Amino acid sequence: MPNQPNQPSRLTKFARTELCRHAQFGLGICASALLFFVVGCESTPTATSTVNPQALLAREKAETLTLREGDVIRISIPGAPNLDTVQAIRRDGRIALALIGEVQAAGLKPTELQDQLLKLYAPQLVSKEIMVSVVSSSFPAFVTGAVLRPGKIMADHPITALEAIMEAGGPDYTKANLKAVVVIRQEADGKTQNHILNLKLVIEGKQNEPFFLKPSDIVYVPEGFTLF
Numbered sequence: 136m137p138n139q140p141n142q143p144s145r146l147t148k149f150a151r152t153e154l155c156r157h158a159q160f161g162l163g164i165c166a167s168a169l170l171f172f173v174v175g176c177e178s179t180p181t182a183t184s185t186v187n188p189q190a191l192l193a194r195e196k197a198e199t200l201t202l203r204e205g206d207v208i209r210i211s212i213p214g215a216p217n218l219d220t221v222q223a224i225r226r227d228g229r230i231a232l233a234l235i236g237e238v239q240a241a242g243l244k245p246t247e248l249q250d251q252l253l254k255l256y257a258p259q260l261v262s263k264e265i266m267v268s269v270v271s272s273s274f275p276a277f278v279t280g281a282v283l284r285p286g287k288i289m290a291d292h293p294i295t296a297l298e299a300i301m302e303a304g305g306p307d308y309t310k311a312n313l314k315a316v317v318v319i320r321q322e323a324d325g326k327t328q329n330h331i332l333n334l335k336l337v338i339e340g341k342q343n344e345p346f347f348l349k350p351s352d353i354v355y356v357p358e359g360f361t362l363f
Contacts, residue, residue: 202248203241204228205274205350210252214262221270226350227323234259245269274350278303281311281356295345297334299354312359313338318346319353 202208204226212218222230228241235255240248245267252265273291276299283304290299296318300306306313318330336342348354 200244200269200272202243202245202269203272203274203350206241206272207270208240208245208248209266209268209270211266211268212256212260213264213266214260215256218256226321276348276351277353279353279355281307281358283307290348293347295347296332296352296354297337297345299348299352300334300356303354306356310358312357315357315359317355317357318348319355320349321351 202224204224207221207223208230209221210219210232218233220232224230224240228239229237230240231237232252235252238248238251238255243251249265249267252267253260253263256265257263271291273289275287275289276294277287278299279285282300283306285303288299288302290302294302296316300316313335314333316332316334318332320328320330322328330346332346333342337345
């Protein structure tokens with residue numbers, strides 16, 4: 136049987152081929168698994184990258200909020216807790232603090248007021264740390280005259296004269312004269328100033344510049360006959 140000596144050689148070559156094929160397949164699976172593991176590790180966020188949404192919101196608010204008259208703020212001084220205080224910003228935009236006296240607060244951001252207080256309190260403080268936070272940011276305004284619900288309104292955001300009228304139920308269109316709405320404002324020097332507004336133009340879209348109210352403004356809607 137002349138072919139018998141060659142049979143083991145053919146079987147051995149076949150076995151080697153199959154072994155190599157399976158080995159290559161196995162290496163391919165291992166490489167894919169390793170690549171998936173590496174990519175997965177890279178895309179998985181670590182604990183240090185976690186951001187507290189509430190802390191981020193508070194930081195953004197502190198950076199964008201501008202203090203105004205009527206805001207109630209808390210001033211905390213860890214190195215001198217006896218100087219801690221909660222105050223409402225007066226109509227003149229100022230607050231009165233121990234040791235340093237009158238300080239302008241309206242028009243500043245809380246972080247800007249913090250920096251200003253650090254400079255003013257620097258000689259008295261060992262620990263250079265002051266925190267300013269807003270307790271409440273609402274202020275009163277009054278709407279009277281030809282509106283459906285005259286009286287006091289509380290605003291917790293910048294509000295225009297027209298928005299204040301809508302908060303009071305809206306104008307009484309049967310008798311309201313929206314061409315001559317009066318905003319009565321007491322200025323910081325104690326003098327009263329009247330601002331005459333033609334809100335009919337605003338309603339008709341012919342005037343876009345809003346008139347924002349200040350704390351304790353009085354909005355008076357006079358009576359009169361207006362042709363719409």
